[in-house]
Amino acid sequence: MKQAKISEAVVRRLPIYLQVLNEMHAREIQTVSSQELGVKLDLNPAQIRKDLAYFGEFGRKGVGYDVVYLIEKIRQILKVDQPIKVALVGAGNLGHALCNYNKYSKDNMQITAVFDDHPSKIGMHINNLKVLPMSELSMTVSVQNIRIGIITVPAFEAQNVANQFVEAGVEGILNFAPAILRVPDAVRIHNADFTKELLSLAYYLNREGDAQYESDLD
Amino acid sequence: MKQAKISEAVVRRLPIYLQVLNEMHAREIQTVSSQELGVKLDLNPAQIRKDLAYFGEFGRKGVGYDVVYLIEKIRQILKVDQPIKVALVGAGNLGHALCNYNKYSKDNMQITAVFDDHPSKIGMHINNLKVLPMSELSMTVSVQNIRIGIITVPAFEAQNVANQFVEAGVEGILNFAPAILRVPDAVRIHNADFTKELLSLAYYLNREGDAQYESDLD
DNA sequence: TAGATTGTTAATCGATTAACAATC
DNA sequence: TAGATTGTTAATCGATTAACAATC
Numbered sequence: 001m002k003q004a005k006i007s008e009a010v011v012r013r014l015p016i017y018l019q020v021l022n023e024m025h026a027r028e029i030q031t032v033s034s035q036e037l038g039v040k041l042d043l044n045p046a047q048i049r050k051d052l053a054y055f056g057e058f059g060r061k062g063v064g065y066d067v068v069y070l071i072e073k074i075r076q077i078l079k080v081d082q083p084i085k086v087a088l089v090g091a092g093n094l095g096h097a098l099c100n101y102n103k104y105s106k107d108n109m110q111i112t113a114v115f116d117d118h119p120s121k122i123g124m125h126i127n128n129l130k131v132l133p134m135s136e137l138s139m140t141v142s143v144q145n146i147r148i149g150i151i152t153v154p155a156f157e158a159q160n161v162a163n164q165f166v167e168a169g170v171e172g173i174l175n176f177a178p179a180i181l182r183v184p185d186a187v188r189i190h191n192a193d194f195t196k197e198l199l200s201l202a203y204y205l206n207r208e209g210d211a212q213y214e215s216d217l218d
Numbered sequence: 219m220k221q222a223k224i225s226e227a228v229v230r231r232l233p234i235y236l237q238v239l240n241e242m243h244a245r246e247i248q249t250v251s252s253q254e255l256g257v258k259l260d261l262n263p264a265q266i267r268k269d270l271a272y273f274g275e276f277g278r279k280g281v282g283y284d285v286v287y288l289i290e291k292i293r294q295i296l297k298v299d300q301p302i303k304v305a306l307v308g309a310g311n312l313g314h315a316l317c318n319y320n321k322y323s324k325d326n327m328q329i330t331a332v333f334d335d336h337p338s339k340i341g342m343h344i345n346n347l348k349v350l351p352m353s354e355l356s357m358t359v360s361v362q363n364i365r366i367g368i369i370t371v372p373a374f375e376a377q378n379v380a381n382q383f384v385e386a387g388v389e390g391i392l393n394f395a396p397a398i399l400r401v402p403d404a405v406r407i408h409n410a411d412f413t414k415e416l417l418s419l420a421y422y423l424n425r426e427g428d429a430q431y432e433s434d435l436d
Numbered sequence: 437t438a439g440a441t442t443g444t445t446a447a448t449c450g451a452t453t454a455a456c457a458a459t460c
Numbered sequence: 461t462a463g464a465t466t467g468t469t470a471a472t473c474g475a476t477t478a479a480c481a482a483t484c
Contacts, residue, residue: 009475015417019396033441041398045441046477053443061442062484079420086416093318097311101413109416147423148416172419174412178237180259188422190415194392195319197410198304198327198366199233201390202297204406205365227451251465263465264453271467279466280460 010051014074016041017048021071022106033064080108085144087170089161090152091116091124091131094176098150099126111150113140134164141168148172155179162189228269232292234259235266239289240324251282298326303362305388307379308370309334309342309349312394316368317344329368331358352382359386366390373397380407 020040024032034045041048052058052070055077059065075081088095088111095114102111114126117134124131132140140146149165151158151173158177165173165187172188175181178195238258242250252263259266270276270288273295277283293299306313306329313332320329332344335352342349350358358364367383369376369391376395383391383405390406393399396413 007475011418011421012414014421015414016398018417019414020398035441044477046444046479047475049442050444050476057443059442060484061482062440064441077421078417079423080417084420084423093311093315097315098412100311107413107417109420148419171423174415174419176412180234180238188419190419192410192412192415194316194394194410195325196230196233196237197392197408199236199296199298199325200229201366201392201406201408202302202327203229203232203295205297205302205389225451253465262453264455264468265451267465267467268452275467277466278460279458280464282465 006054010054013043013048013051014078017051018071018074018078021067021074025067025071029067031064032067032070034059036064075108083108083110084148085113085146086111086148086150087113087115087137087141087144087146087165088150088152089115089134089137089165090150090176091118091121091126092152094152095150096126098152099129102127109148112144113137113146115140134161137164138168141165141170146170148174151175151177151181153177224272228272231261231266231269232296235269236289236292236296239285239292243285243289247285249282250285250288252277254282293326301326301328302366303331303364304329304366304368305331305333305355305359305362305364305383306368306370307333307352307355307383308368308394309336309339309344310370312370313368314344316370317347320345327366330362331355331364333358352379355382356386359383359388364388366392369393369395369399371395 017037020037021032034048037043037048038045049059052065056073058070058073072081086109088098091114095116099111099114111129114129114131115134115137116122116131121131122133147170149170149172151161151165153161155177156179158175158179159181162173162175162181162183166183170187172190173181173183175189175191176193178193181189183189235255238255239250252266255261255266256263267277270283274291276288276291290299304327306316309332313334317329317332329347332347332349333352333355334340334349339349340351365388367388367390369379369383371379373395376393376397377399380391380393380399380401384401388405390408391399391401393407393409394411396411399407401407
């Protein structure tokens with residue numbers, strides 16, 4: 001069922017569905033309805049059915065969705081049914097943290113190379129990966145067939161690293177630096193800059209003793 | 219100009235505006251038009267003007283926006299014109315990374331307490347913060363008037379930590395664990411789970427030799 | 437069969453964009 | 461004054477939700 005343009009909002013919900021389904025699978029739940037998923041995720045059941053229906057008919061009327069089957073299907077849609085290799089630049093604390101997460105992940109996305117240009121970092125081991133100098137990035141990316149780059153360097157170095165990733169041929173970049181990166185349209189960028197999450201969170205705090213921009217008009 | 223319901227999409231763009239404005243300020247640019255911001259951010263200028271106009275009249279017709287003034291205004295809107303204290307639970311690599319970012323931040327959001335319940339972590343120093351046991355969370359939050367909690371523990375401990383934050387009276391939680399947290403409506407949760415970013419990024423990779431869900435129908 | 441739940445169309449809602457009068 | 465750019469209204473576009481026939 002080849003489909004036209006899937007909206008980004010839909011794509012961003014798929015990993016959330018996957019997460020809940022994985023939890024359910026761990027608890028040996030076999031079948032789930034859009035209703036139940038909706039309650040769990042605070043989403044409209046119609047939306048969930050519609051999201052899934054963009055990609056095929058995965059459910060059974062009167063019954064619901066088979067958890068294992070739906071997991072498999074969503075993994076296919078997200079293309080994580082086969083391993084995807086990832087490189088990371090920036091072997092600081094954040095880089096370490098991501099490599100560790102990695103270890104436990106069952107998502108088929110694996111960090112297989114780590115780079116840093118600080119002499120104190122080069123040669124160091126993170127889990128069982130040796131930190132390589134940036135001069136080896138290009139070759140490693142093509143030899144290992146790495147398709148995604150993660151950037152965990154300071155903001156002022158981020159664009160330079162992005163350029164090298166693009167040059168080396170990655171198809172997507174996950175950027176943790178608080179910088180706006182310019183890359184060709186063919187390369188997809190996702191920003192995971194937590195300072196922005198924190199700032200927008202601050203907006204929703206209740207400024208004490210201050211009416212502020214009211215939201216009681218609906 | 220008190221306003222009704224501001225959409226989340228608008229709020230999420232404010233920190234991005236702030237980032238670009240800060241960069242411009244650093245480069246001593248004094249004035250900027252919505253046009254210029256639009257080019258820089260790949261956004262429609264009308265959208266930028268509209269976003270800002272929800273909160274007041276910050277620009278000058280025929281001229282544009284004063285960079286310094288607009289920074290000040292957006293900081294007020296986001297409520298980061300005054301310091302906001304933040305506590306973090308989970309003194310692992312990710313926790314460390316966030317504390318470090320913190321050091322350099324000019325955003326008025328400061329991590330002022332770090333907690334962890336692993337004996338190996340308690341008493342340890344991160345920058346100049348001593349890692350405290352969870353038993354001290356509640357008291358610390360109220361004494362220091364901490365309003366935001368950051369969760370950087372493994373998924374299976376996240377809900378428990380969230381409960382303790384809520385109990386202690388925080389108004390917002392930034393959750394890095396790949397878990398869906400249940401909290402009262404009055405507490406705002408933002409999720410910063412990078413595994414979801416990575417999964418949705420995978421969707422946009424070009425599966426080689428595979429037409430897949432086409433997006434050429436528009 | 438009766439009850440439940442999907443997949444999908446139509447209705448609604450909300451967000452983005454275009455257009456332009458006001459004005460610096 | 462002429463040119464530029466805001467703030468805002470109206471038009472468009474897209475996403476969410478409701479409703480329901482199909483069917484397990």
